[in-house]
Amino acid sequence: MKEILRITIGLTVSCLIAALIMGTVLTFTERAKEENERRDVQNTMLALLGYSGSRPAPADLELMPVYRYIVDKKGVKYLGYMIPVKKDGKTGCTLLLIDLSGKMKSRHDLELTPDEATEASARDAAMTSVLKPPTVFTYADSFIIAMLGGKRQAYLIPGEFPGFKTFIKVMLALDPTFTIKGLDIMEQEEDPGLGGEIIQEYFKNQFIDKPYKKVKNLKVVKKPLPVEYRRYLEKSKWKKGMFSPEQIAEIRHKYEDADIYALTGATISSRSVTTGIRNMVKKFAYRTQILDHVIARQKIPAAF
Amino acid sequence: MRHIERQKIFLLGAAILMVLISLAGCKTQHRFVDKTAFKGSHDIVLTFAAPVDADWARDASNYRVCEKPDPDIRLDIAGIHLSADRRIVDLHFQEALNQGQPHVVTLHNIMSEGKSLGDETVNVKKLYLGFLFSILIGAMLIHNFVFTKYLGLCVFFGTSQKKTTAVGMGITFTLVIVASAMMSWALYQFVLKPYHLNFLQIIVFIGLVSLSVQAVDTVLRKINPALFKAFGVYLVLVIANCIILAVPLILADNEYNAWESLMLALGAGLGFLIALFLMSSVRERLELANVPPTYRGLPIAFVVAGLFALAFLGFSGMSIF
């Protein structure tokens, strides 16, 4: 009896000590971890917009987030957009409820600043205070509008879609006419050397500068990549004087309306990425056009 | 007297039955759409309880199809085919449907035999059983823990020398992993997640593994001593197996529910059993073959395992359902 008691006490004490140690380490490291993640995303976004260490972002670059929710009011579904608005010289947040046919249903000003809105819990609290039960809402996604000097410079949209193996997470940069300006593959678990090649420049950069009207019907062709196109795509390997500005414009124009050349031995991965990006851009363009239409008609003082 | 009582009871029973039938009948009248299903990669098939009017059925504006998470994006219907008995409608879409997401079909003002039956909203999704089955096969073959994920190798090479040991180890392992996976799932859902104790995952899961091993040990000893004598010695080895820790970690990461966790654990255990069986069959033969001295024992076993892994690579990317 005494033995069992001693054993149990010993085990419990050791478990408690272990949990204590881990808890302390957690409190110290959690903050740093979240900082890391935030910085990662920030750097990816700036890189997509074309800024890096050697070309830092200008001071008047603003990144405005817009959050999209699906609101269910007694069985009828609405889209809820939480957007930053200008009010008396300051920026606040407002919630727009748009019905499924694109007309605004209602507008609610929120007691929330855009900085506070980056926390999901703060957003949910603000939403609950204006959307009383039995209305329910679920978070759908968000995107960022990059403003330079008060004008829209680009849209940054994150997305996730199934690949050959598991999921592929990307971030797209679109210009105001929905032409693809940048693509970053953030997470993928494809086969190294085969599907994993989607992160290589000669595949990724094919999507850049494709206009919206081509992206809507973007497909994959199983043809070999032309040599001049490949050299043009591998921007990091450009040597001085390799391409004159006219040549660059010429090649870009030539392949603007081309379909995506598939990766050797990774057709399915190529197709997954192409279909994923195509759907992302189509849905985004459709929704943004409706949102802009509503903002214009209702004369909402949006900060973008 | 008895005659009248029996008649009364009979009448009462018949009355209750009629009420139930009419109630049930009322229910089916509200659900006019009997069945919904995906067909091929571009079609949705709706089966109605009674024939519908041809004009109504062929008008694409009467249908509103969208994916459940995107209720504002209406999918374009490219063509509609109505069956001869007017009870099956086949909606054809130009683009391949994303069958991983459930779709919502709203039927507007259904017209059947001249009468309007109002609106109805139905869901179209793939068989849940299919999804469960795909997790099972996935864990068994496509993501085989030994040959595709390279876990549990120490125990794998240690016990794959003879068929009997291999099979014994495999079965014991499957038992323990199912038990511990279910317990891990329960603890994760009800204790770790609500209280934000995720960093205690490792300790908790491995504690549960020890508990399961102990439990299986005791149970086996009492229920079937003969079986215990055969397999008992492998129980201790199970603890040092990477897979037994990997399965709870995966199901916590993917947020599987109870059935899916069960399928994952079963698949992992059976996959391990298959791997062990295949390996032991080859190694028994290898004992009799003329292997160069430097390669005898483990090195050649590794090369064989590599060949198996190559073969299993053929399963990669397969998706059923």
Place this chain on the structure above:
Amino acid sequence: MVSTKTPSQLVLNGLLNENPIFRLALSMCPAVGISTTVMNGLMLGIAVLFVQVFSSCTIALIKDYIHPRIRIPTYTLTIATWVTVIDLVLSAYAPVAYKAMGIFIKLIVAFAIITMRLEVFACKNSVNKSFWDGIGMGLGFMFGMVALGFVRELLGMGTLLGYDVLGFRPLLFFALPLAGFFCVGFMMAAFNYIEIVFNRMKKKTG
């Protein structure tokens, strides 16, 4: 039994005689799966080194207080604590390395090598000796991983630590995780061969 080796002998022991991967044939899961590049091998090797050293020292410190019946759970608890600590620290301060190593960090708990070493060595020897033995084992593991990673990265991707050495890809096969099986098998055979030659030479001179 209590070891009579000096610290340097302990370290060398871990590196060659009782190299965990190639001689003791323990902890092969990461050797096969993760050693695709030198960097990966290095990172995991360092992580295992830390866990091994810390666990060995902890167990050697408290070995007198452990009840013999709950030996194994105590080892597991110690290892799990240190692994969680390293997991948290890495994810906060070295996110790139953390992403590469993913699930394997959490699995260090189940590495037989660490438990085995605690059982065989740490619970019977002083803190000092356990420390050096831990270093030896950790270094041996790291050596094995780096050697594998070297071969696989060079032959598979033509790079070393990310730098393009060969400029082309000899055999993409080696970059695939499953080549680990073949590589470990060949390396083990190589070690066996060295041992046979060594013994033959010893017999000749002895």
